[in-house]
Amino acid sequence: MSRDDGDDGNTGYGRRAFKRSKAHFADRVTADGRDGWPVEAGRYRLVVSRACPWASRSLVSRRLLGLEDSLSLAVADPIQDDRSWRFTLDEDGRDPVLGIRFLSEAYDRRESDYPGGVSVPALVDVPSGRLVTNDYQQLTLDLATEWTALHREGAPDLYPDALRDEIDEVMADVYEDVNNGVYRAGFATGQEEYEAACTGVFRRLELLAERLERQRYLVGETITEADIRLFTTLVRFDAVYHGHFKCNRWKLTENQVLWAYVRDLYQTPGFGDTVDFDHIKRHYYQVHTGINPTRVVPLGPDLSGWLTPHHREELGGRPFGDGTPPGPVRAGERIPAAHTP
Numbered sequence: 001m002s003r004d005d006g007d008d009g010n011t012g013y014g015r016r017a018f019k020r021s022k023a024h025f026a027d028r029v030t031a032d033g034r035d036g037w038p039v040e041a042g043r044y045r046l047v048v049s050r051a052c053p054w055a056s057r058s059l060v061s062r063r064l065l066g067l068e069d070s071l072s073l074a075v076a077d078p079i080q081d082d083r084s085w086r087f088t089l090d091e092d093g094r095d096p097v098l099g100i101r102f103l104s105e106a107y108d109r110r111e112s113d114y115p116g117g118v119s120v121p122a123l124v125d126v127p128s129g130r131l132v133t134n135d136y137q138q139l140t141l142d143l144a145t146e147w148t149a150l151h152r153e154g155a156p157d158l159y160p161d162a163l164r165d166e167i168d169e170v171m172a173d174v175y176e177d178v179n180n181g182v183y184r185a186g187f188a189t190g191q192e193e194y195e196a197a198c199t200g201v202f203r204r205l206e207l208l209a210e211r212l213e214r215q216r217y218l219v220g221e222t223i224t225e226a227d228i229r230l231f232t233t234l235v236r237f238d239a240v241y242h243g244h245f246k247c248n249r250w251k252l253t254e255n256q257v258l259w260a261y262v263r264d265l266y267q268t269p270g271f272g273d274t275v276d277f278d279h280i281k282r283h284y285y286q287v288h289t290g291i292n293p294t295r296v297v298p299l300g301p302d303l304s305g306w307l308t309p310h311h312r313e314e315l316g317g318r319p320f321g322d323g324t325p326p327g328p329v330r331a332g333e334r335i336p337a338a339h340t341p
């Protein structure tokens with residue numbers, strides 16, 4: 001992400017509007033390997049921060065599609081230092097598979113003196129240690145449509161052909177006003193810029209709530225990529241966007257429809273079991289020192305409500321279509337109990 005003066009958006013506060021930079025490395029891993037990166041079990045490593053909403057999309061997709069055995073996972077420390085994402089959660093501060101201490105090393109192997117920012121999610125080629133892509137928008141679509149040979153039995157179709165136009169349309173609005181809208185509000189340096197972004201966030205959330213009052217999921221009657229993308233912002237809403245990013249017209253818990261919708265997803269295997277509220281809160285409140293110079297992390301909100309009944313099954317819907325929910329989270333990838341409701 002960046003402001004349009006090229007700063008990294010987390011700490012740079014020029015007088016210009018927050019603008020997200022385009023992903024720089026946009027190679028695709030495909031079934032036919034047309035960019036030189038064929039889908040192959042065990043070849044790639046997905047590097048994420050569990051704090052990051054863009055990376056969290058790929059965490060959910062990987063679980064729902066059952067790609068854990070084929071696509072290994074590296075989780076970065078939620079707090080970057082001046083060399084960006086680092087593997088300080090691992091023994092000796094090194095990712096055990098890639099053998100690197102900083103994600104930037106994989107970027108450097110791909111392109112030395114790469115001038116852009118180092119971002120997650122990142123897909124890294126294990127044999128060469130080179131970054132393949134950091135294009136988070138395409139990554140999950142490719143996991144859903146190109147990695148099918150490695151999907152688990154019973155994996156859902158997250159991007160069904162017949163519904164793609166509608167899914168794309170919903171995702172475009174969700175991206176502009178919600179996924180990125182909260183960032184534009186949070187990093188605004190002027191009153192007007194903030195008000196426009198914040199108004200847009202809540203206007204869109206109200207429209208989405210109207211839609212979701214009648215149907216369990218955003219498009220069709222099953223979980224799709226559109227739900228994953230809305231989920232990753234909603235699950236962070238009260239914890240960080242409401243306070244830290246000043247999106248505080250109301251809390252998610254005050255909106256009956258959206259609160260039930262996000263709890264429904266949270267309680268669905270593959271969604272909530274990827275969420276680490278501790279990483280989320282510490283990242284936002286400690287890294288964005290421009291908007292929280294004390295780096296103090298608030299104690300709330302109370303998380304106990306996340307596991308309460310949502311009653312959304314009364315709307316019908318078939319979460320996994322003809323498929324089945326994913327199995328339990330593998331050992332080593334479970335979120336510590338202290339970081340969950």
Ligand SMILES: N[C@@H](CCC(=O)N[C@@H](CS)C(=O)NCC(=O)O)C(=O)O
Pocket residue numbers: 001002008010020021022023024051052053054055080084085117118119120121134135136
């Ligand atoms: N790659 C995308 C989106 C991914 C993204 O913004 N990830 C954030 C974390 S939520 C990141 O890694 N930012 C770089 C940093 O904070 O050092 C972009 O360049 O805008």
